[in-house]
Amino acid sequence: MQHNIVCFRTRHLDQPWSLENYRSVGGYKQLERILNDKIPPEHILERIKQSALRGRGGAGFPTGLKWSFLSRGKPIQKYLICNSDEGEPGTCKDHDILMLNPHQLIEGMIIAAYVLGTTVGYHYLRGEFWHAFQRCEQAIKEAYQEGYLGKNILGSGVDFDLYNTLGAGAYICGEETALIESIEGKRGWPRFKPPFPANYGLYGLPTTINNTETLASVPVILQHGAKWFAHLGGKENGGSKIFSISGHVNQPGNYEIPLGTPFSELLNIAGGVWKNARIKAVIPGGSSMPVLPGEVMKRTRLDYDSLSKAGSMLGTGAIIVMDEHTCMVNALACITEFYYEESCGQCTPCREGSGWVTRLIKRIEAGQGKPGDLDCLEQIAKGIEGRTICAFGEAIAWPVRSFLKHFRAEFEYHIEHGCCQVAARVR
Amino acid sequence: MIKFEIDGKKIQAKSGSTIIEAADAAGVDVSHIPRFCYHSKLSIAASCRMCLVEVENGRKPLPACATTVTAGMKIYTKSHQAMQAQKEVMSFLLINHPLDCPICDQGGECELQDLSMGYGRTSTSFIEGKRSIKDKDIGPLIATEMTRCIHCTRCVRFCSEIAGLRELGILGRGEHSEISTYVEHSMQSELAGNIIDLCPVGALTSKPFRFKARAWELRARAGIAGHDCLGSNINIHIKRESDSQPERIMRVVSRTNEKLNETWLSDRDRFSYTGLYHADRLARPMIKQIGKWQETDWETALTVATQKLQNVIAQNGAQAVGGLISPNSTVEECYLFQAWLRSLGVPHIDHRIRQSDFDHQIQSPLVWSTCKCVQSLEETTSFLLIGSFIREEQPLITSRIRKATQGGARVHVINPVDFDFHLTLTNRCIVSPWGMVCSLAAIAQVLFGNDKKKLNIMPKPIAELIRQQKPNTVEHDIARDLQQDKAPLILLGALAQAHPYFSYLRVLSETIAIEIGAKTLHLTDSANEAGAWLATALPHRRIDGVSIKEPGYNAKAMLAKTLKSYCLFGLEPTYDSAYPELARTALQQAECVIVCSAFKNKAMLEYADVLLPIATHLENEGSFVNIEGTRQSFQRSVNKPFAEARCGWKVLRVLANFMGRPGFDYQTVLELSSELSRNLENDLQSEHIPPVDFKPLPTVSDNTVWRCGYWPIYRNDSLVRRAEPLQVLTVEQDLAKLRLGAALATHLKVNNGDRVSVSSDHPDAKPVTLQVLIDQRIADATVCLPSGLPDIAINGPLSVVRITT
């Protein structure tokens, strides 16, 4: 299996982030080729479509299709945004791309801007990414010095200015329209869609927004060809993907491997479940995705379609592994508390529902559960799901519903006995 | 038009409409879609989720307020899916909402209470603790109970979109979000009270009305607001007489009129009622007997008034009497006032108490310029505003202009102070009062300065003035923009009207308007200026529109000439007149002063002989003519005005009867109104009047200092001056300080906080001592000192003053 061949392709080098090292693996060659040979944007767009690249920010939307929504010809300002907010618990891949290979992201953004006809780009980093921010500032400075950014890039007549902007520490600012509001200097409140950013984005102008990993994959796709990339993964699941595996494994971390790799193989790479414990449950795509029993996961491949068939989603590729000693009530309480704290408060079901589920689960965890609580919980989750402005509503509802679906008995035990089943068994 | 279905009914709507708009427009045919955050006048938030409906083939329920209809769409507002969604949203809204309806002022008119009857459950599965939020002090008008807030953000959107001032926002996140002013302070917007109407729950309620009455104890009567020229429609809420309290007006709320106030109301119109029962209110007729005031009955008071007035006329002739009426009086009152005085032979009648320059009056049109323009303000793309603190003078007209600027309209101003309008201005000429005239002349010069023919047919001094100008870049810009615009609008405000060269401003702006195809509009600062003109409460025109050969004295001359007797109606001249100093002297020396007024004041008790209590506009009956020329009639809201007070028209009729004048036999205000309508409809045509001479240009030296004395928003008439919650809001700039720019301060060698004396520019003017406040918003050679303040009697709101240090 090939590791670290796309976003992490400089990882093996000393100081992998330097411009020199990036160039040594073919960095900025694609950009130069495109500009020198005046390759028409439509050709590149076609390549991206063929590569089957899908969004790495959570929703897995086909990138080529997204790019084709922006009407290139319209004679107005358009924007490109890179989403490095990376707030989803369990996810830490974008951070490593920024730290290890910032120039590849920049090259990817310039190429995307060229395809989309945008002359201004924003790179939005979450507020806590101070080191990554500085590294990106340095990289952008170098790119300007080399003439890759700015006006008349490499004498081609193409302009692209790129700015890093730091968030202020709100998970919701990873949601694309909240992020746009945040760049505009407003509260990070998601917008109602439609209109979508492609029509009404930053400052009301057409905008394309992609995840860091998505954009950083572009130069490699163009270097090795769309077919090569598509064949790394399965059908409609092109490329390789960085999986951030965490929880009860021996070697947690980021692993860039082809999509479609069986979960069990990744688990092996990560050193297996710790302390020789048995695997109980896995959240395969960041904490907002439905949890799956460990046994189910062992049979599943890591790609968009397989996971969705198994009843969850690939999400951001953050895999949280829980061993047999995990209390699922406590695990859910931790998850919902996070979403309770992070709800932006704009729409009623999420604002009120997140507090309600959190209090209810904590009450059950504390041994104060009552008969009927689980039905109530289910009811609240259903009342949030599909009723909110942004997908944050699902991020609360899905964990609740999936935990109840797969581990209901544990919750019932808590209510009935007023204490934890797992703890009781250990005793 | 798009065809689609709601609940199986075939509906049509304009393309681009949202489901909720289409359903509301379809009216009773379609069941009401519940909503909280949606408001037809505000941007779409789509956040409360109460309006979720089912759309055929939709994956999930969609918010009706934010989803546009498409052809053939099938919408279900009462299907299982829709009802399920609505009920669940309702239960989310209720879990943290306090169950304090019995002590909540909103009870009985609460949207949450109403909808929870239809969508709420009778029992709750919520047994966790409820959140509570600290209340905020946002000033004397609005009480807060923030735990009740349901985060619909109507108030927040109102402030930024309509009031133009982002005073409210959301602090915190998620369940901890709260509406707040960031740093705690009183809301400054002159439209703030609207958030009380907007708040669907009891989070924001009226502070003055708090705990005074329950909604169901009140009776609503339609009325017309009386503090600016828009004529906003209002509902007056009255509590019946009880054992403990006579009938009382408890509050005023807005009544929708899309053409005028939409659903809004200014705070002045909403809260002025709080002045109604002030200690100054005249309860009974009063007469002064050998220097002592005593209350009496109507009969006696009218007899005394008749005798006194008839005595003066017998001894000095009717020429010795002057009549001044407030332009806030009804058309009927204005009509009867002039008819009564004219029947006695009195020639001096006027309502223009704030005007300084009456030249050219004879050529002015029969009605103060009006046009059907309020709604179209929003479509206007270029405005020139001359002499107006428009945000305080006309709060709701300003919000229409604000809306126009949000769509890209340009607003240019010529003002003596750089007033803050809470909207984006394109160009500003901040110049002294005389500079205003020059700026306008400069704009005229850019437009047609080289056209000898045009200048030759203009009045000499004006042509001369245009020739003298050297337009600067701002004036060039303004002229060009007006010229390029399809239909610019020139607005003259209260400061233009009070200007000592008003006739110049008027001729110049009309000439410019003709040149560029613009409209001009006078924004008068009273409720019925247009009506007072129509009813000829004027010295120079008869009710049939014909000019009087030898007109009587105008408002200023009447005071300057110190007559033997004055009849005042609805006025406090020492506050309301442009010439408070002249007014005090003139009234003080007069033998007989008869005052019809709702309120008394200290000066009035000194100069008056008879006080006749009248109704305020909230208790009155009659009509006002607004800026659009629309005559809006209103009936009495209360069974009878306060205590022994009477509607003004009745008092005037009886005065005429007592003095034996024939033809004053009106039994009802309707009779009077219809006679008046006949008169007014008689196709009044101004006869041709030869041009008159204009006064010469003033001599302005380097040392000339002008005053800008606008009437602050809450000092504008006797009722608002007594509305205590509004008085609390009087901001620092409206206080009795002498504000001036740094350049003038250097020239005069004064500093912030120094005390200087100011007086009118005539030898025996009494100086007033004031503190200096340096303020960069004031034009060069200008000081700002508001009018309508107690103990500051300086003549001429925009005239030359003398300052001694």
Ligand SMILES: Cc1cc2nc3c(=O)[nH]c(=O)nc-3n(C[C@H](O)[C@H](O)[C@H](O)COP(=O)(O)O)c2cc1C
């Ligand atoms: C609540 C919420 C949080 C999100 N946070 C992130 C994030 O941190 N990073 C990210 O790339 N996308 C995030 N997304 C997804 C973005 O909205 C958006 O779909 C994505 O940036 C698009 O990029 P892609 O097409 O390249 O995946 C979030 C979405 C939601 C609803």
Ligand code: SF4
């Ligand atoms: S779903 Fe939650 S996070 Fe998204 S807009 Fe609504 S309140 Fe905000």
Ligand code: FES
């Ligand atoms: S009324 Fe539609 S979401 Fe609030």
